[in-house]
Amino acid sequence: MTSIINNSAYYDKYQYSKPGGKTLESSQNQDDSRHKNVDKASVSKKDQVTLSRAATEARTRETMGLSPTGRLQKKDIEDAARSQHESVEKAIASHLESLGFNPDLNISLTLDKENNIIINEKFAGRVDLEELLNNDSEFLYNFKRLSANNEILDYTTGLQIKQTTLAELLNPSGSDENALMSMALRYEELKGSVNPLETLLGFSKQDTPYTYVHNPENDTTKD
Numbered sequence: 001m002t003s004i005i006n007n008s009a010y011y012d013k014y015q016y017s018k019p020g021g022k023t024l025e026s027s028q029n030q031d032d033s034r035h036k037n038v039d040k041a042s043v044s045k046k047d048q049v050t051l052s053r054a055a056t057e058a059r060t061r062e063t064m065g066l067s068p069t070g071r072l073q074k075k076d077i078e079d080a081a082r083s084q085h086e087s088v089e090k091a092i093a094s095h096l097e098s099l100g101f102n103p104d105l106n107i108s109l110t111l112d113k114e115n116n117i118i119i120n121e122k123f124a125g126r127v128d129l130e131e132l133l134n135n136d137s138e139f140l141y142n143f144k145r146l147s148a149n150n151e152i153l154d155y156t157t158g159l160q161i162k163q164t165t166l167a168e169l170l171n172p173s174g175s176d177e178n179a180l181m182s183m184a185l186r187y188e189e190l191k192g193s194v195n196p197l198e199t200l201l202g203f204s205k206q207d208t209p210y211t212y213v214h215n216p217e218n219d220t221t222k223d
Helices: 009-014 026-036 038-046 053-063 075-098 126-135 137-161 166-170 173-192 197-209
Strands: 002-005 047-050 107-111 118-120 211-212
Touching: 002 118, 026 126, 053 197, 075 126, 075 137, 075 211, 118 126, 126 137, 137 197, 173 197
Parallel strands: 002 047
Antiparallel strands: 107 118, 107 211
């Protein structure tokens, strides 16, 4: 019998699942539980296969709504995020209307530590809307993918802004030196990762968490 080993910190953060399916995290937990109950002798006889770098990255890319193969470019992530943004915007407008709100109501949404959607504004009916959004598996799936793609885009934009001149690199101040060391360590971690895209997602989730702003009248993503 063959078991596939793929411990993914990224999937734990987002708890991805397609509508109607189990989350990858819950499936992994069930597998872990079953493995603990298996006799150690039988475990030692099993073949263990670790997914290749290409296979793990392909799975991550598919989960984000990207093509699993081919050269990945910033535009691919932008296109995926734009499509996901449109789906999220339409779903929010529909849910707002179903609760008697103006579908163009300005609200902002983020994911909390448990990967549940929270609405940042305080208003009557907010709890009902949050519950409706979190119980819509299709919407939650798209919102998590939108968050992941935008966090990468924001993170890469931040890196471009942080670029320094050659003189600053050669003669850093104390704070600059710490920042440069941090970037260097992250680069080494990214370069040595089995799944660089997943590692990048971890960085971006930590440094540039995404907030969706529902404001259809001033939506610049449609331009």
